[in-house]
Amino acid sequence: xxxxxxxxxxxxxxxxxxxxxxxxxxxxxxxxxxxxxxxxxxxxxxxxxxxxxxxxxxxxxxxxxxx
Numbered sequence: 476x477x478x479x480x481x482x483x484x485x486x487x488x489x490x491x492x493x494x495x496x497x498x499x500x501x502x503x504x505x506x507x508x509x510x511x512x513x514x515x516x517x518x519x520x521x522x523x524x525x526x527x528x529x530x531x532x533x534x535x536x537x538x539x540x541x542x
Contacts, residue, residue: 479530488524492517495535508535 479489497513498506508516516535523537532540 483526483529486526488526488529490524490528490530491532492520493532493534493540 482489494513494517495508496502496506497508497510498504499510502508513535516537520533520535520537532542534540
């Protein structure tokens, strides 16, 4: 995520955010997350971001995922 480095110099926090396996038409009925819980989790992750998070790949629950 090389663009994240350039954006960080301008005070922009850039991450990749994985929504998780969500019960939707695409995710199917066996997915463990409903849409509302996934969105609440992603919103909490976004609200809690700081400059040190730039360039990270995070899950809907804030866990850091490997690139």
